[in-house]
Each structure stands twice: as C-alpha cells, then as structure tokens.
Amino acid sequence: MGELTELLDITQPGVSKHLRVLREAGLVRVRKDAQRRWYELNPEPLAEIEAWLQPYRRLIEARYERLDQLLNELQHEENDDEQD
Amino acid sequence: MSKINLVAEPGSYEIRTSREFNAPRALVFKALTDPALVAKWWGLKSTKTEIVQMEAKPGGLWRYIERDDNGEYAFRGVYHSVSPEQIVYTFEFEGMPGHVCMSTTTLEENNGKTTLTESSVFQSVEDRDGMLQSGMEEGATESWDSLEELLQSMQ
Numbered sequence: 636m637g638e639l640t641e642l643l644d645i646t647q648p649g650v651s652k653h654l655r656v657l658r659e660a661g662l663v664r665v666r667k668d669a670q671r672r673w674y675e676l677n678p679e680p681l682a683e684i685e686a687w688l689q690p691y692r693r694l695i696e697a698r699y700e701r702l703d704q705l706l707n708e709l710q711h712e713e714n715d716d717e718q719d
Numbered sequence: 720m721s722k723i724n725l726v727a728e729p730g731s732y733e734i735r736t737s738r739e740f741n742a743p744r745a746l747v748f749k750a751l752t753d754p755a756l757v758a759k760w761w762g763l764k765s766t767k768t769e770i771v772q773m774e775a776k777p778g779g780l781w782r783y784i785e786r787d788d789n790g791e792y793a794f795r796g797v798y799h800s801v802s803p804e805q806i807v808y809t810f811e812f813e814g815m816p817g818h819v820c821m822s823t824t825t826l827e828e829n830n831g832k833t834t835l836t837e838s839s840v841f842q843s844v845e846d847r848d849g850m851l852q853s854g855m856e857e858g859a860t861e862s863w864d865s866l867e868e869l870l871q872s873m874q
Contacts, residue, residue, distance in 0.1 A: 688727060691851045697764065699835075703738075707742075
C-alpha cells in the first residue's frame with residue numbers, strides 16, 4: 636500500500652478508501668502477512684462483464700465496420716469525381 | 720482491441736456507444752440520413768434490409784424490414800430532431816410493440832475525422848438488458864464473418 640501511495644500521489648487514507656471500494660466490488664484481492672497487506676487484481680469480474688456485453692458489442696462493431704467501409708467508398712468516389 | 724467504446728452501467732436505462740470514422744461529418748451525416756446509403760450498412764450481413772420509409776426530419780417516420788431465410792424483422796420509429804450535429808429518434812422492434820427506446824446520435828468532427836456517439840435510453844433496465852443480449856446469435860455470426868474476411872485479406 637505504501638508503494639501505491641507513492642505512485643498515485645494521493646494520501647494513504649485516500650488509497651485505503653479506493654482499495655476498499657475495489658475490494659468490495661471484487662476487483663482486487665487482499666493477502667495479509669505480518670507487516671503488510673498485498674493487493675492483487677482480480678480480473679474475473681471484468682471478464683464476466685465483457686462476456687455479458689459481447690453480443691451487443693459484436694453487433695454494433697459489425698454495423699459500424701460496414702458504415703466505415705461505405706464512408707471510405709464514398710470518399711474515393713468523391714475524389715474520382717474531382718479528377719474527372 | 721475493439722474500435723468501439725461501449726458503456727452500460729449497472730441499473731441504468733442507457734447504452735452508450737461511440738466510434739471514430741475517418742470521414743468528415745457531412746459525409747457521415749449523409750450516410751445516416753440517405754435511405755439508399757442506410758440500406759447498405761444498417762442491417763445484418765446475413766439479412767437484406769429494405770428501407771420501407773425514412774424521412775429524416777422532425778416528425779418524420781422510419782421503418783426498416785430485415786429479411787433472411789427464417790423470416791422478417793421490422794423496426795420503426797420517429798425522428799424528433801435532425802441536424803448534422805445531432806439526430807434524435809425513437810426505435811422500436813415491431814415484434815415487441817410498446818418497448819420503445821429513444822436514441823441521440825451525436826456527430827463531432829475533429830481534423831477531418833468524425834466521432835459518432837449514440838446514447839439509447841430504454842424504458843426499463845430489463846429492456847436495456849434485453850437489447851444487450853438480443854444480438855447474441857447474429858452478433859456471433861457477424862463476427863465470424865468479419866474474422867474470415869480479415870483472414871482472407873491477410874493472405
């Protein structure tokens with residue numbers, strides 16, 4: 636936690652508070668030894684969210700990919716027209 | 720890495736997506752409001768999209784039908800405001816009448832590129848979540864097709 640306080644340039648209570656929120660959300664895990672608390676990322680909940688969003692993401696991604704291709708074609712046509 | 724930014728907060732009625740396009744805003748606006756152009760990108764790759772009606776002006780109606788071997792799916796709505804900066808319209812799948820969402824499409828141009836942001840607000844969290852899961856089958860198929868295209872272009 637000391638390392639985080641230095642890295643993030645916020646106070647130790649501030650770091651504690653953020654870590655508590657992340658821990659309650661299941662996004663970090665804590666391991667205690669005699670002197671220190673070690674925090675590590677727990678990526679599983681993020682992977683769950685990503686899996687849940689995946690169907691819609693793919694749908695929109697594919698749709699916007701087609702729009703992107705169409706915009707490219709239209710711009711090429713415009714350029715060709717200018718050259719004529 | 721995904722090209723789109725997708726936000727759906729827990730317990731919220733909203734889905735927000737955004738993506739940057741390498742084209743000026745006027746052209747993106749045209750692709751969004753010209754029926755002949757919308758027919759080319761809006762529908763799924765596995766379906767054929769018919770633009771039955773589309774009047775991109777305040778109070779104008781739109782209705783699209785998507786057809787594939789299994790049947791047809793119709794969508795409709797009303798435009799509330801239309802300008803090159805912002806389009807506000809409603810969206811409803813005719814298979815679930817009464818479940819209407821309101822979408823705001825915002826177009827921002829920067830150095831010749833345009834960021835399209837779409838915010839869709841549903842009537843309930845359930846409706847919002849239903850929409851998020853509705854792309855399941857189609858979305859998966861689409862992505863495999865896209866992957867195939869990508870792989871072919873790399874050969």
